[in-house]
Amino acid sequence: MIKINKQDALNYHQLDQPGKIEVVPTKMLSTQLDLALAYSPGVAEPCKEIAKNKEDVYKYTSKGNLVGVISNGTAVLGLGNIGPDASKPVMEGKGVLFKKFAGIDVFDIEIDCTDPDEFIRIVRSLEPTFGGINLEDIKAPECFQIETALREQMNIPLMHDDQHGTAIISSAALLNALELVNKDISTIKLVMNGAGAAAISCLKLYLSLGLNVENVVVFDKDGIINADRQDLDEYRTQFITNRNITTLEEAMVGADVFIGLSAGNVLPPEYVKLMAKDPIIFALANPDPEISYDLAMSIREDLIMATGRSDHPNQVNNVLGFPYIFRGALDVRATEINEAMKLAAVKALAELAKEPVPELVNKAYEDNTITFGKEYLIPKPLDTRLITHVSPAVARAAMESGVARRSIENWEQYEQELLERIGIDQKLMNRIVSRAKKSPKRIVFAEADHIKILKAAQQVLEQKIANPILLGNEEKINAIIEEHGLDLSEATIVDPIKEEALREEFAQLLYQKRNRKGMTLLDARQAVLSRNYFGSLMVETNQADALISGLTRDYSKTIIPALQVIGVEDGVNRVAGMYIVQARKEPYFLADTTVNVDPTAEELCDIIGLSAKAVRFFDTEPRMAVLSYSNFGSSRGPIPSKAAEAVRQAKKKYPDLIIDGEIQANTAVNKGLIQEHYPFSQLAEKGANTLIFPDLNSGNIAYKLLQEIGGAETIGPILMGTRKPVHILQLGSSTRDIVNMVAIAVVDAQVYNKEI
Structure with missing residues (x-):
């Protein structure tokens, strides 16, 4: 599991803008007419239509795509009854997931009320606002009463996810597990450890799928649920067992399925041995399951297991x-x-x-x-x-x-x-990080005496993305680690000043590479004192798999050592830089934004080839537009001519590419505009997702404006065309930016090693 630094978590929620969500207008509000339409007097017209026909609220407002995530904070995560105020970060987080995975907007509402009847009244009164209600983190048994009443009294979709989310996902897993072992759900013996909201809901859904209630044994914190218990509510009473057993050990004898929705490490390993042939265990307590995955799997070769954790197979995730x-x-x-x-x-x-x-x-x-x-x-x-x-x-x-x-x-x-x-491509970095974790690589950080680098190094270690090599003064690095309470005990620290033999070896290699470029051996010995040269030479000699640098130095000063030591890949005449701009619908790839000042048409053609390869690296098929101030000859000049010639050469050199130009930037990304005015273009069907700029000036300005004024999240710069993986950070990158770049560097190294 990822270790979360308390201050990092607080900073994440506090800095820039407190919280995780905001309201963004969906209509233009830039003129007096816009304001008049949005509010008074124009807003009166949809109000009157809705007053005549209430269903028109879905036509004229956002209600149809708006869910209320509502809680009173009485059963939050593993934190328990912490109250509505303290539950708000969780509810905001749920809103983020709704938006990210399904495009659903959310208002989170935390209600200071523990009386079920009053809570029901409050939520019911909100029906005109929302298209649906997601109840969250409400303790049992009140959650059953609340959901039942609201479902009866409201006419919009409503679900208590703590109950039904786990039930639905685990039911799918259970059906498939039973199919694999050729067992019928109507005949299996099932043990449920836990009797809270999720457990009861799971059992009820399993019954709908055919489970026989007589084959079910349920335990809560007070023991087995049987007829001797006098403390049972109506929800647990329906699962009273008449079998002559009193302990979990007895219940596990011959059991086909164990479902845990209770607490960590409560299932003794010897109990697993008591289960029937081809047993199924869903140990869903978080963060520690009822029995650890590795331990359980070591006991029974015929076991099928699921947990709530992402680091094991079959994660039951709501x-x-x-x-x-x-x-x-x-x-x-x-x-x-x-x-x-x-x-x-x-x-x-x-x-x-x-x-x-x-x-x-x-x-x-x-x-x-x-x-x-x-x-x-x-x-x-x-x-x-x-x-x-x-x-x-x-x-x-x-x-x-x-x-x-x-x-x-x-x-x-x-x-x-x-x-x-x-x-469809919104999960781009998630995919890259997941790929990186499969085969972490040695990443050398040339600026390891900077706190951002060290924080990023700790994160990539904890997430098992990479194995950091920290380059710099060992005493200084250790002092920063200690000062900030970091744990980098598994990272390697390399101090070039202390590595005299390695420095001399690197100097000789650098001299061999550059002696006909004006570099003397003395120059080489001086150069390898620079961490960018030293780090590049570590990659070149296979003592590291990739280099990360550039946080504190200008791009040009960082890239030169890498080019002199590592050079460009075979068949490539130049390197280029690309930024990814994470837009709402899909990512956009911008090149060249960092290297080539005023490329010729031939050089633009090379950049097109590098960019196409890089975009495919991110599992995306490039749709490329070569930009200028002209649309297909609408204006004359050296830039439109250069762009058009680059497209002509690229179509000949890369016939499989979807590419067109010269074209203006707004036209390139607006498929409606292209379809109306330029239906002949290859970009007319979907618009462009890869933008090739005619010079560094325009490319650099564009991505920085998008980043600062547009508020877009950017990934990069991604250096394209080096023989081995080298990635140069943007000056002043955040820790998140650095982690993203490390993940890209790791996957880049995997590709270089022909692992993927």
Whole structure:
């Protein structure tokens, strides 16, 4: 598990702008007319229409895509009853997941109320605001009463995710696990350890799938739930067992399935031996499961296991469910989330796990062996097919069960709309990080005496992205580590001043490379005192796999040592730089933004080739536009002519590329504009996602404006064309930027080593 530094977590939530979410207008508000339309007097017109027909609220407002994440903070994560104020960061986080995975907007509402009846009244009164309600972190048994009452009294989809999210995901995993061992759910013996909201909901959904209640034994913190217990509420009473057992050990004898929704390390390993042939254990307590994965798997070779953790197979993660369930429910304006819709989600998840895994998912997890089986019962969270499998299944079930107020006629079109809502490539860095973790590489940090570098080094160590080599004065580095309470005991520190023999070896190698470029041996010995030269030589001599530098020095001063030592890859005449701009719908790739000042048409053609290769590195097919101030000859001048000639050469050299130009930037990315005025263009169907600038001036200005004024998140600069992996940071990069660049460098090294 990733170790979280307390101050880093507080800074993440506090700095720049407190919190994790904000409201962004979806309409222009730049003129007096805009303001008049948005508010008074124009706003009166949709108000009058809604007053005449209440359903028009979905037509004229954002209600249809707005979910309320509502809590009173009585059962937060593993923190318990911490109150509504302290629960707000969690509710904001849930809102971020809704938006990221399903394109759903969220208002989080924390209610200072523990009385169930009053809580019900408050939430019910919010129905005019929201298209759906996600109840969160409300303790049992009140959560059952609250959800039941609100479902009866409200006409919008509502779900307590702590109950049903875990139930839906674990049900899909359970169905597939039982299929693998050829067992029927109606005959299995199941032990449930835990009787809270999630456990009770899981059992109820398992019963809907065919589980026989007489084959179920349930334990809570006070022991077995049987007829001798006088403290049981109505929700636990329905799972009273009549079997003559009193202990967990007795219950485990011959059990087919153990489900844990309780506490860590409460299942003794010897109990696993008591289970039936081909046992199934879902140890879902977090962060520590009821029994550790490695221990349990070492006991039984025939065991199938799932946990709630991301570092083991079969993670039961609610993010596989709630975003897509609400997406489908909202899109047909369902009046509730009923049993049919939940079962549809279960079956969609179970079936998706049996389908061939696309290359995109294999690359995201750097595993070409992902296939339905004991270690792959349910889809991976980064599988982009989830939204097009689960949401339509839920929407269809809502329509068929009679709770939909809107029908979907064209399902193919609906699936395309779903992908456009989230941007199919939104998880770009997640995929790169996952790939990096599969085979971490040695990354040498040339500026290891900077706190940002050291924090990034700790993070990549903890996340198992890379093995850091910290270059610099050993005493200074250790002092910074101690001062800031970092743990870099597993990192390697290399102090060039102390490495006299290695310095001389590097000086001789550098002299051999540069003696006909005016460098003397004395010059070489002086140069290797520079950490950029020293780090580059470590990569060149295979003592490191990639170099990261540039945090504190100008780009040009950082890149020269790497080019002199490592050089360009075979068949490449020059290097170039690219930035990735993370837009809402998809990423955009901008080149050259860092290296070539005024490239010729021939040099632009080389940059096009490098950029196409780099974009494909990020699992994206490039759609390239060579930019200028002209659209296909609308203006004359040296830049349009250069851009047009570069496109002509590129089409000849790279015939498989989707590329066009010269073209203006706004035209290139606006497919509607291209389709209207330039339907002949290769970019007319989808618009461009890769922008080639005619010179460094325009490229550099563009990405910096997008970053600062546009508020876009950028990744880069990514250096393209070096023979071995070298990546130069932007001056003043954040720790997050550095970690992203390390992940890219690791995957770059994997490609260089022909591992992928």
